Each structure stands twice: as C-alpha cells, then as structure tokens.
Amino acid sequence: MKRLLLLSVLPLALLAGCKEEQVATPQPVAMTDEALGHYCQMNLTEHAGPKAQVHLAGAPAPLFFSQVRDAISYQRMPEQSHAITAIYVNDMARAPSWKNPGTENWIAAEDAHFVVGSQRVGGMGAAELVPFSDPQAAADFAELHGGRVLRLAEIADDAVLAPEDKPAAEPETQDYRERLRQLSAGREG
Template sequence: MTAATSRAEPLPTRRRVLLGAGSLATAALAGCLGAGGPDDEAAEPVDLTEGQECDVCGMAIADHFGPAGQVFYADGEPEDRDGPARFDSVAELLVFHAEREARGWEKRAAFVTDYSSVAYDLLEGDERLHISTHAAAEDFADATELHYVADSEVHGAMGEDFLPFSDREEADAFAEEYGGEVLEWGDVAGRT
C-alpha cells in the first residue's frame, strides 16, 4: 500500500491577510472617491422642449412663458429619473433648490434660460407683459454666472420671476425699460 501524499498550500499568515484586506479597502475607497462616476462628469444642460413637466407645479415647461431651469444634484437625485430637476420658472427652481439643500442635497450644476443668447419676445396676456420661453439645450447657461432682472413688469410662467441675462448691459437696459433691479446669483438665491 502506498501512502498518498498530499501537498497542502501553506496557510496565509496574519500579516498577509491584513495586507490583502488593507489593499482591498484602499481600492474600494479609491473607487468611491476617484474619477469616473456620474457625479464627477461635467453636467450639461438638456433639452426641455418635449413635454417635460416642472418638478414644482407639474406644468409642461415649453408650453408656458418665462425662463426655464434645471438643476443637477450629486448622488443621483432626483432618484425617480435620469437627468436634472426641471422647472418652468427661476422662482420655482430657487424654492425647490433651497428645500433640497436643507435636506442635504448637493448641487452639481444649475442652468437657466439666458435671454442674452436667444431672440425673445414680449407678449401681452392677462393684463400683463410676459417673456417668451426658451427651453432647448443651447438656450441655457450656468445659472451662477448670470445677471437677473428682479421685480420687473415682465412676468414668467408663475407671475413675477427672475429674468436671466449673461450680458450685464442687456440686463441693465431691460431693467431700465421694464422696471426692476439687476441682481447676481447669490442675491437671487437669498430671496426665496
């Protein structure tokens, strides 16, 4: 009878187990913090002309007057769909954003209609002057870099609104002609 010989692998040492666990933890942490995830990608404005509804009032954005807006949040918010939170007015965007910020949501990017980059119309309706809506992707600009006409006689979808312009001189001229004052993003965000 011959004895069977077995060749056993040596058991890992405590040092080897700890080193392996440490390497795995480091790789996992680097994956969480490193580039490549959706939160690290630059947000770009999306088109809101295909019947998308405002996340505050539920109205179809492209069917109403005034500036449109969108906010991208970190951590995939809002969870019910891909893409940004959407709005048919800057005023509603600001209220929604303030509420989400209080819940700990982090803004990645915010975009609003830039009236300096579109051929807008002023239209009379229900005894008020309204500004046309522009919600194609190319009509949006970084909300934090624009100048806003507040308290003018020109209204958006929900009444008085903040009308954004990338050109400060155009914003000043609009306010001079239609009333109101020109504010920057930090001032507008504080008026919610």
C-alpha cells in the first residue's frame, strides 16, 4: 500500500518541480527629474505631453520614453529582442496639464483608451498617442483636439512605426531660398 501511495504522489511532485515560475508584473516607477528618454537621452520633465515606461525582463529599471508613441513603437519593432514585462503610460485623465503629465499617474498600456490622430504633438514634436483611463475623458479630448479613440490592440502598426509625413519644404526655408535667389540675382545684374 505504501508503495502504491508513493507511486501516485511521485508524478505530482515531479510536475510541481517542472512548473514554470510566474514572474510578477513590475509596478510603475515614479518619474523623477533625472529620468531620461530612451531614444533622445533628454530629461523627460523638460518636454510636454504624456510619457511611457517599458519594463524589460531582468532589467533593474524601466526604459522611459519622451512620447507614448515611441514606447509602443519600441514594443512593435521587429528588432526588439528583450521580453517586455509591462508598459505603463501617463493617464492624461489624471494629469495636472499637458505641460505637466504627472510623475505617478501611470496606467497599464493595455488598459488605456488612446486618442490617435489628434492635433496635439508629444514631447518630441511628433504625433502622439494620448492615453486615458476614462473612455469619456478620451472622447472629450478627441472632440476638442481631433482624432479617434482606440484601444492598444486596435492601433495599426503604421500609426507608430511609419515615419511622420512632413511638408516638402518649410515656409521659412522657402522664404530663405527666395531671398537668397534675389540677392544672387542682384549681384549678377
């Protein structure tokens, strides 16, 4: 009988030993004045608009991003090789202002309602994905600033991975070229 009991318990013990350890989801980290953007290496608090933090497996600290769009782009890049354990974004429904998006008002990116295609630009002057915990706050922002409300899984890759469309020539550049042409024509005549 003891042998039969031992044989029935042994497979359970072996299965328990083989069970993969569950890695706890890291908590968001408060953004400090020393936090630097992963790509630009600039101080985050010097730039307006929502920020993001990406936690990587085995990394002691998250990567901070000057724009939410950059963090989602980082997540979706084919070259991204480290396991991402969490992405947190500023909850703009609880942000003091656009200029001051907050240091501790983080929500998980997959829980956010994003305004995509608004007229507001992020901290680096590019199009931004504006995150909200409250869908009504997101809808109100979209009504005021344009864009549409989407969940993270609904945002197309080209909204974050494609380069931004820029005008062929800035008006100041055109004006400068015209003045240069006129000056050159004056010297020739």
